[in-house]
Amino acid sequence: MNANPTGAVLLLDGRLDDEPTAALAHEALIDGLAAGGWAIDDWRLRDDKIAWCAGCFKCWTQTPGVCAHNDDGRAFAERWVRSDLVVFLTPVTFGGYSSELKKALDHVIPILLPFMQKRRGETRHPQRYESRRDLLVVGTVPAGRGDSAEAQTFKRLVQRNTLNMQPPRWTVGVLEEGAGEREVRVAVNELLAEVGLSGERIANGAGREKVVA
């Protein structure tokens, strides 16, 4: 049971290096979430010991709901389930997530059920838990690449994720490297507002996008 009045946030920091704009975004996320009263669980993934998901499906068949490999991947899944908001911070990597973010994200399999059901015209796995969490995704791209093919692919990827994760509210923003501190803070605070800090709601499935140059 989360005792925090606002909620619990799982912040998944998938940075590969210390690129300054992403570092500013991380700071802005921490500050904005703290100001909003969120209990922050900040995962700097490059320092976390999470094995690659081996696709063994033991988390479906032998240890239902729990990864068979005993490392931080188990804690990740547990924190995911207990969170009210999940935040991804990642360099946009060919239009996808960094390998560091993805090594954690691949461990969401135990929170799904193995069954297949058709929903809105596509086959999906049902959720193991009834609870849902909002999703906020921040990606960084090189300067001048805010409208690139990679940035567009990135937004489509987040949208695909939301079809499976079913967040009540979600948003995605792309920050260009080289953006100043003020610009980054404004953009991050707007994204945070969109997933609830201001109480403003986004229509389920509609999502929003932001690019800051």
Add this chain to the structure above:
Amino acid sequence: MKAPKRALLIVGSPKPGASTSESLGAYLLDELEKRGVKPQALHVAKAVRTDASVAELRAAVAAADLVVFSFPLYVDSLPAPAIRVLELIAADHAAGVGADGAGERAFVTICQSGFPEVDHSEVAMEICRNFARAAGFEWAGGLILPAGGMLGGQPLAKMKGMMRTAVKALDLSAEALAAGQPVPDEAIQLMAKPPIPKFGYRFMANWGWRSQFKKRGQAESLKVQPYA
């Protein structure tokens, strides 16, 4: 695109044993070898394990003029170690490592997922295409196999009847790639056909999961919520 002399299969599945991604990639590699292309293969999870294995990956990529990247769909995208391999290759390209062959090497992908619709895999294919551009490869096409659970890691040659459209797609692809042509549209369309009707696939998959649990006498534990 030039006719390749050396093809490198990168198996993007992190599974330690046989995988459907390896089965599909190995079939294409065999067909390329029959057409005079020298094959090599490695697995992503092993390739990123040590400095020595990363060096081996770099050397293999530098030596290949065709890279076949075969991977399973993980959470709408590529598995983490497969992304790691792409990050390493792209970083090398950006740093000018192996620049001698840049622009004369091609990249072809095979993505298989457990879902019976190809839509799930289209963003992953976009990611691969973006990678090819970023890392100095010529894009030679992408094949998406839906309902990959039907193959279940078995050698494709053993499953020819049920997987005949996938076999035909890979045969056509090998023919084109060996001649220095991209994967033809016909092959992409053939590969995209689920081996059985979608409702039948879902029924069989659900029946399979339930029967596994019944055999163990664990039917009630299937939907447990350990973190509730």
